[in-house]
Amino acid sequence: MVQEVFNPNPVIFKPTKSADRRHLTSLWLDHEDEVPNDADDVVEPIDQDEIYELVRWIHDPEYPNTLEELKVVSAPQISVSRNHVVVEFTPTVPHCGMSTIIGLSIRVRLLRSLPHRFKVDIIVKPGSHQSEEAVNKQLNDKERVAAALENPALVKTIDTCLEGQSTLG
Helix, strand or coil: CCCCCCCCCCCCCCCCCCCCCCCCCCCCCCCHHHCCHHHHHCCCCCCHHHHHHHHCCCECCCCCCECCCCCCCCHHHEEEECCEEEEEECCCCCCCCCHHHHHHHHHHHHHHHCCCCCEEEEEECCCCCCCHHHHHHHHHCHHHHHHHCCCHHHHHHHHHHHHCCCCCC
């Protein structure tokens, strides 16, 4: 799907140590029979580290590297307050044409993983992209996100990023 390489020589960083949760898709149990009866009454807080574990393993659409390895996301770029999560990401180059796909991948991972009570904002690090305002508008407008996620080719690309593969090739 990717036709043009926007950053032919990205810098690769060593990932931080943590539990290997590459296949993590949700913070909660998927089977209702494994959940205690009173679980609906409990609101479990979520912190910055849990959000980081969800997004750090997402793969870049151009390379077989994670967003963590490319320093696109980091724990300090994530803030969580009550029911609001803000994830700031840094494209590898100011003209990165994959920024919207990266941001959508982050949004989809969090939409699939977090309870519906959370509002999620995905933003490009200020000053790191030449089209920062347009990318932020695309990533945080419900109708634009919904329209983008109706495109089967785009959803396939996002799913590939979430599965841990690059789409280059």
